[in-house]
Amino acid sequence: MLFARSKLLSAREYLKAHFTEKVNWVQISDSEITSILSEAIADYKKEIEKLIVSDPEVSGNIALLVDYVIRYALKEKASDIHIEPLRTETLIRFRKDGMLHNVFTFPQKIHTAVIARFKILANAKIDEYRRPQDGRIEPADIPDVSLRVSFIPTLHGEKIVLRVLDDSGQTLTLNDLGFSEEQEKTLLQNIEKPFGMIVTSGPTGSGKTTTLYALLHALKNDSINISTLEDPVEYSLSGVNQMQINPRLDISFATGLRAFLRQDPDVIMVGEIRDAETMNMSANAAMTGHMVLTTIHTNDAPSAFVRFLEMGVDDFVLTSIINLVIAQRLVRRVCDKCTESVPLDPIIYSKLLEREDIISVFKENGVKKLEDLSTMKFSKGKGCDVCMNTGYKGRLGLYELLLPTKNIRDLILKHASSEEIKESAKKDGYKDMVSDGVTKVLAGRTTIEEVLRVTRHV
Numbered sequence: 001m002l003f004a005r006s007k008l009l010s011a012r013e014y015l016k017a018h019f020t021e022k023v024n025w026v027q028i029s030d031s032e033i034t035s036i037l038s039e040a041i042a043d044y045k046k047e048i049e050k051l052i053v054s055d056p057e058v059s060g061n062i063a064l065l066v067d068y069v070i071r072y073a074l075k076e077k078a079s080d081i082h083i084e085p086l087r088t089e090t091l092i093r094f095r096k097d098g099m100l101h102n103v104f105t106f107p108q109k110i111h112t113a114v115i116a117r118f119k120i121l122a123n124a125k126i127d128e129y130r131r132p133q134d135g136r137i138e139p140a141d142i143p144d145v146s147l148r149v150s151f152i153p154t155l156h157g158e159k160i161v162l163r164v165l166d167d168s169g170q171t172l173t174l175n176d177l178g179f180s181e182e183q184e185k186t187l188l189q190n191i192e193k194p195f196g197m198i199v200t201s202g203p204t205g206s207g208k209t210t211t212l213y214a215l216l217h218a219l220k221n222d223s224i225n226i227s228t229l230e231d232p233v234e235y236s237l238s239g240v241n242q243m244q245i246n247p248r249l250d251i252s253f254a255t256g257l258r259a260f261l262r263q264d265p266d267v268i269m270v271g272e273i274r275d276a277e278t279m280n281m282s283a284n285a286a287m288t289g290h291m292v293l294t295t296i297h298t299n300d301a302p303s304a305f306v307r308f309l310e311m312g313v314d315d316f317v318l319t320s321i322i323n324l325v326i327a328q329r330l331v332r333r334v335c336d337k338c339t340e341s342v343p344l345d346p347i348i349y350s351k352l353l354e355r356e357d358i359i360s361v362f363k364e365n366g367v368k369k370l371e372d373l374s375t376m377k378f379s380k381g382k383g384c385d386v387c388m389n390t391g392y393k394g395r396l397g398l399y400e401l402l403l404p405t406k407n408i409r410d411l412i413l414k415h416a417s418s419e420e421i422k423e424s425a426k427k428d429g430y431k432d433m434v435s436d437g438v439t440k441v442l443a444g445r446t447t448i449e450e451v452l453r454v455t456r457h458v
């Protein structure tokens with residue numbers, strides 16, 4: 001039954017609160033409830049606004065408000081919900097496609113009650129408001145979704161951030177993530193090798209883990225044992241053993257990895273390599289016949305080698321275990337529904353002129369003169385209902401794939417700089433993510449603005 005085990009407001013409670021005159025809520029069937037409810041709450045935002053202006057302090061209304069905020073965020077496919085106390089009101093923002101958007105504000109007088117409602121749902125302590133707390137909400141009527149909740153004390157009251165976790169086990173394919181056919185071929189060739197390491201690099205929020213999940217999905221079959229060590233587990237993958245880092249129980253990347261190695265592994269994903277101990281254990285696992293997938297925080301693919309050497313890995317070991325390094329950034333996709341062909345904004349054009357790296361890729365792609373860029377037309381969303389008027393819907397990756405060719409292995413043995421590695425790789429046909437970005441701009445999949453934004457520090 002819909003809403004049955006939920007700690008969120010049940011459908012019958014909802015109807016009782018809102019439709020007493022219209023329907024005899026006691027006698028109607030569950031399927032009728034479902035359809036009435038879906039019509040009634042088709043637009044959560046309107047419902048929330050109604051609650052805020054009516055009498056928000058009534059306790060039933062607080063429960064409804066919190067319920068709708070969660071449902072509205074899920075409907076909008078937000079990845080995070082921020083509930084922030086300001087001086088005179090509380091601001092709700094959703095993160096969508098990597099960007100925060102203001103959604104609405106509610107009066108400060110109900111802030112404490114809203115926080116308390118979230119604490120009840122998340123099994124957090126209601127009377128603790130001076131220390132940070134964590135919790136989890138698992139709405140039973142919304143399958144495959146759970147929310148990780150964090151409460152922190154701030155100057156004007158407690159702030160909550162809810163991260164939406166997808167438990168559906170559905171993984172995006174490499175193609176969905178924006179890898180080209182050629183890149184996909186390289187990836188598949190390298191994960192099918194019997195042992196070694198595949199590394200994805202990039203800053204937090206660049207989609208590294210999602211790429212590894214897609215690779216695990218491509219690798220998965222009944223004849224191999226796949227284990228992952230994550231901090232935290234953000235998606236559940238069926239048929240994969242997922243373990244979460246827990247410092248209180250002494251489960252770190254290093255101790256977890258040691259335990260996995262006693263469990264007859266074939267493929268191991270180590271969420272992140274942050275220290276020499278984890279790197280050396282991962283390198284050992286890769287050398288002894290295992291496929292290790294991992295991530296590292298570096299700006300680009302060539303820097304990953306330099307960073308590993310700084311961690312004290314033997315250079316010869318490094319050259320023999322790394323199969324492939326991927327570096328990536330996420331850009332927003334142009335909304336299909338409102339895309340149009342327009343010239344560049346003059347401000348963007350002037351910013352573009354400062355970026356020699358991007359200009360040189362345009363030149364390689366047949367743009368002869370710089371002035372041509374000011375008259376060329378590019379795809380851009382003008383904003384519509386589907387994309388919350390942002391002109392963007394969904395995201396895709398900009399990727400660079402670096403294979404350790406003979407030239408690069410020699411440079412690693414010489415402890416060369418990342419610039420030297422990059423120069424040499426280019427001679428072997430390596431294309432960096434700026435180049436991938438320009439290709440995607442020319443294909444109308446993203447915009448120059450997005451490429452400029454995410455490749456500033458490459």
Ligand SMILES: [Zn+2]
Pocket residue numbers: 335336337338339381382383384385386387388389391392
């Ligand atoms: Zn649109």
